[in-house]
Amino acid sequence: MDKFETVTGVAAPLNLINVDTDMIIPKQFLKTIKRSGLGVHLFDEMRYADDGSEVADFVLNRPAYRGAEILVAGDNFGCGSSREHAPWALKDFGIRAVIAPSYADIFYNNCFKNGILPIVLPQEQVDVVMADAEKGENARITVDLEAQTVTTTDGTSFAFEVDAFKKHCLLNGLDDIGLTEQKAAAIDAFEAGAADARPWV
Known part of the structure; x- marks a missing residue:
């Protein structure tokens, strides 16, 4: 998993509430078990018309x-x-990061496991960031995970909270597999000891 430290870039404003996971990636694209190739179908039913052409706005x-x-x-x-x-x-x-007033719990946790930082800010602060994002490519928003801040184009900065363990995992690019691999020596030692104690297994 890629490390997440600081991201500075264009922010897309999606000023909608209750955006569910079927809107994010419709059910017909759930057949794959690969993590790649799904970006083209992100928000598919909003991005594309019935004939496959892009919805311009x-x-x-x-x-x-x-x-x-x-x-x-x-x-x-x-x-x-x-x-x-x-x-x-x-x-x-x-x-790489989503900013919203609240998230569904499972989606929120899945973001961390996949290298995305979901940031919770109060509605009034999200409104400020949303307005900045609506300036388009002239706006650059910075998300700093180490400092736990979101900074708008004009330098307005908002602090956000994040679980210390989740922060550690993102900063170090550790998903569940990566965390397990950190314990490889202890796992090997346990298995060797278990084999010696129970050679019949």
Whole structure:
């Protein structure tokens, strides 16, 4: 998993509440077990018309936001089913951080496991960041995980809270597999001892 330290870039404003995981990645794209290739289908039903053409006014289809690394969203982002494909699709598109007033719990935790930082800010602060994001490619928002701050183009800074363990994992690029691999020596020692104690197993 990629380390997350600081991201400075364009933020896409998605000023909608209750964006569920089926909106993020519709059910027909859940057949894959690969984490790559889903970015093209992110927000598929909002990004594309029935004939497959792009919906020109959808935020991620607008030239200023095609390379967005930050998403600013409304309350209760990631609600609905627990599909891990939702953060996979966001990450594959290039989104490294999401800023919203609240998230569904399972989606929130899945983000950390997939290298995405979900930031919770009060609604009034999200409104300020949203307004900055709406300036398009002239705006650059900075997310600093070490300092736990979000800074707008004009230098306005907001502090956010994050669990210390989750922060450690993101800063060091550790997913569940990476955490297990850190204990490889202890696991090997245990298995060797178990084999000696119970050679018949």
